[in-house]
Amino acid sequence: MTKQVKPVLQAKILLVEDDEDDYIITRSHLEDLTSFDSHLTWVTNSLEGLQKLTEGNFDVCLLDYQLGAETGLSLLKQAVDSGISTPIIMLTGQPDKQLDLQALEYGAADFLVKSELSEARFARAIRYALSRREFELERLNRLRLEADNRSKDRFLAHLSHELRTPLSSILGYTELLLESDHTEDARPELNIILNNGKHLLSLLNDILDLSRITANKLELRPEPTSLRHLMLDIYTLLKVTAIDNGLELTVNSLTPLPRLITVDGTRLRQVLINLIYNAIKFTDAGSITVDLWMQQDAAKEMLMFRITDTGVGIPQRQLKDIFAPFTQIEDYLTRKKGGAGLGLAISSELIQRMGGSIDVVSEEGKGSVFTFSLDPGDITDTQRKPLSLEPSLNNIGGAHNKLALTGEVLIVDDLADLRKLSAHWIQATGASVDFAENGAEAIAKVKHKIASGSYYDLILMDLHMPDIDGREATVAIRQTGYQYPVVALTAAMAKGIRQQLTALGFNDVLSKPITKNQLYRALRCYLTGNSALTDNAALTDTSAADSLPLHFLVVEDDTEAAQLMQILLESLGVKTTLAHSAEECMRELALLHRFDRILLDLGLPDSDGLQLIERIEHNYPDNIVIVVSGHEHDVAASGSAIVQQSLLKPITKQALNRLVLTCR
Numbered sequence: 068m069t070k071q072v073k074p075v076l077q078a079k080i081l082l083v084e085d086d087e088d089d090y091i092i093t094r095s096h097l098e099d100l101t102s103f104d105s106h107l108t109w110v111t112n113s114l115e116g117l118q119k120l121t122e123g124n125f126d127v128c129l130l131d132y133q134l135g136a137e138t139g140l141s142l143l144k145q146a147v148d149s150g151i152s153t154p155i156i157m158l159t160g161q162p163d164k165q166l167d168l169q170a171l172e173y174g175a176a177d178f179l180v181k182s183e184l185s186e187a188r189f190a191r192a193i194r195y196a197l198s199r200r201e202f203e204l205e206r207l208n209r210l211r212l213e214a215d216n217r218s219k220d221r222f223l224a225h226l227s228h229e230l231r232t233p234l235s236s237i238l239g240y241t242e243l244l245l246e247s248d249h250t251e252d253a254r255p256e257l258n259i260i261l262n263n264g265k266h267l268l269s270l271l272n273d274i275l276d277l278s279r280i281t282a283n284k285l286e287l288r289p290e291p292t293s294l295r296h297l298m299l300d301i302y303t304l305l306k307v308t309a310i311d312n313g314l315e316l317t318v319n320s321l322t323p324l325p326r327l328i329t330v331d332g333t334r335l336r337q338v339l340i341n342l343i344y345n346a347i348k349f350t351d352a353g354s355i356t357v358d359l360w361m362q363q364d365a366a367k368e369m370l371m372f373r374i375t376d377t378g379v380g381i382p383q384r385q386l387k388d389i390f391a392p393f394t395q396i397e398d399y400l401t402r403k404k405g406g407a408g409l410g411l412a413i414s415s416e417l418i419q420r421m422g423g424s425i426d427v428v429s430e431e432g433k434g435s436v437f438t439f440s441l442d443p444g445d446i447t448d449t450q451r452k453p454l455s456l457e458p459s460l461n462n463i464g465g466a467h468n469k470l471a472l473t474g475e476v477l478i479v480d481d482l483a484d485l486r487k488l489s490a491h492w493i494q495a496t497g498a499s500v501d502f503a504e505n506g507a508e509a510i511a512k513v514k515h516k517i518a519s520g521s522y523y524d525l526i527l528m529d530l531h532m533p534d535i536d537g538r539e540a541t542v543a544i545r546q547t548g549y550q551y552p553v554v555a556l557t558a559a560m561a562k563g564i565r566q567q568l569t570a571l572g573f574n575d576v577l578s579k580p581i582t583k584n585q586l587y588r589a590l591r592c593y594l595t596g597n598s599a600l601t602d603n604a605a606l607t608d609t610s611a612a613d614s615l616p617l618h619f620l621v622v623e624d625d626t627e628a629a630q631l632m633q634i635l636l637e638s639l640g641v642k643t644t645l646a647h648s649a650e651e652c653m654r655e656l657a658l659l660h661r662f663d664r665i666l667l668d669l670g671l672p673d674s675d676g677l678q679l680i681e682r683i684e685h686n687y688p689d690n691i692v693i694v695v696s697g698h699e700h701d702v703a704a705s706g707s708a709i710v711q712q713s714l715l716k717p718i719t720k721q722a723l724n725r726l727v728l729t730c731r
């Protein structure tokens with residue numbers, strides 16, 4: 068059996084001693100110590116001693132109490148005061164309790180009486196000092212790391228703000244150009260800029276999330292959340308993308324679901340959008356189904372989500388790695404799809420933090436099924452209902468009565484029943500209708516209108532009609548000079564159809580069989596003069612311009628970002644005043660005292676944003692502030708009652724529209 072050899076401790080020792088005899092004695096004691104491999108440096112006065120200690124190369128310092136005219140205590144004090152962390156052992160000639168206590172009080176690691184020095188005592192003192200040094204080094208390292216992390220966090224927050232601000236301008240101005248009539252020729256290029264900008268933004272978000280996860284800084288904020296609203300929001304957002312890709316998206320509840328759950332709604336939304344968007348991205352044909360149900364687990368009742376697609380699927384051998392960061396399946400089918408391979412890693416981390424877990428089953432060529440669970444919080448007193456994503460009829464009726472639509476809609480369809488049904492719904496809103504049974508009749512009616520100096524506010528055009536079909540008819544109608552919206556109705560939704568139809572002169576396309584809600588959304592969008600039903604903004608982009616004009620104050624130092632916000636707000640019917648600094652903001656408030664909302668960017672050149680909020684709260688407490696930030700700002704952290712919410716850059720027209728709607 069081999070004998071266990073105890074590791075020999077390395078110790079670099081500094082001796083500050085003015086007496087040569089004492090140096091020789093100390094050296095021989097050290098040489099006798101078998102448990103240390105010591106390397107001794109000898110200096111004879113406090114000045115040299117302090118210099119050596121400042122260099123920081125020693126594990127232990129042995130310091131004589133009597134150094135000529137000085138006492139070692141003053142060196143000890145200077146060393147400790149200047150933050151030197153090397154443990155110092157005081158050596159005294161005689162036992163002196165008072166002195167020992169004083170030395171310890173000044174920060175000595177230990178004290179030894181020269182005349183009583185034994186090998187064991189010496190060894191113990193050095194061993195103790197060494198372990199104290201190790202402990203001290205660890206503490207310093209920890210402090211340094213914490214400081215590093217803090218500055219890294221600050222840097223990330225700053226970087227994220229700095230990146231989002233120019234991205235806001237890129238995305239916002241591109242969207243505006245796309246809406247303008249003068250950019251027809253540049254549309255493909257503008258769409259490329261827009262898509263790449265959006266892609267950059269999602270990469271930025273993913274990288275920031277991942278760095279927060281790695282630094283253990285990702286905090287969830289669970290709040291009571293309406294499950295129906297959350298799902299409706301996601302469905303509305305992704306339905307358009309699904310349709311554009313020729314796919315069907317459905318959301319079903321398999322059991323009654325709690326009306327309210329306690330989750331971080333923003334993060335749950337992020338997970339669902341990632342999974343459903345992936346399903347759309349990796350599916351060429353077929354459907355995406357989202358199922359929700361409640362399931363009793365061992366400890367708790369969990370809320371379950373299942374996203375099923377009929378897409379390319381994932382190879383078996385890659386399934387186990389799919390939730391690891393930077394995983395992308397190297398496959399000719401998927402390589403062209405883009406992405407950083409971070410979405411699933413982030414989603415699975417978020418799901419775990421929501422008390423659940425995620426799993427995937429997939430078959431190549433057939434599709435994938437992602438299932439995840441989450442803890443819905445306390446749902447004992449919550450009413451349960453099957454999920455319905457149709458907005459309630461009362462709301463719709465109410466919205467329309469308020470809008471009081473008065474335009475005239477031409478319904479072009481060869482099927483009388485469908486014409487009648489659409490007419491019934493349209494007339495219920497107050498708008499009037501006219502009919503055409505085929506393309507030729509539609510062209511003739513539009514020409515007739517123009518000749519009589521009037522126009523249809525909207526044409527609903529079925530695509531599939533005998534003889535002149537909807538496409539030909541629309542081309543011909545556009546040739547007459549008709550400039551108002553034409554919306555296509557078709558049962559054959561296919562990939563790219565929206566682009567094809569837009570190129571022919573259609574403004575939008577609705578899938579058949581058309582539902583009342585779909586139709587009402589289009590009516591709300593086009594009959595109130597809003598631009599295009601290209602995204603779910605159409606759902607909410609409604610009565611913004613109908614009531615008394617709102618007046619917002621935008622406080623933003625970046626001129627381009629400020630101007631963009633002004634253009635967007637004014638396009639929503641909001642009068643907007645700009646302030647580029649805290650002082651300008653206070654000047655505007657001094658003139659008007661109250662705005663309907665103050666949109667405040669926190670990173671101002673002349674004041675800390677939070678301080679500005681305090682000033683506003685103190686002087687003009689009737690105002691409501693919306694914090695606009697490049698990084699997630701905790702509204703509660705401002706500690707101010709006038710801060711109502713925060714908006715994350717880049718600010719979209721849709722987000723502003725939501726804000727505007729809540730002000731009315």
Ligand code: ADP
Pocket residue numbers: 341345346349376378379380381389394395396397401405406407408409410411412435
């Ligand atoms: P990315 O941003 O690259 O899509 P994700 O983490 O969301 O990152 O996904 C990682 C990879 O997993 C994808 O690149 C893709 O290869 C594969 N994947 C994810 N979801 C699906 C799906 N529904 N069908 C097929 N492959 C998928």
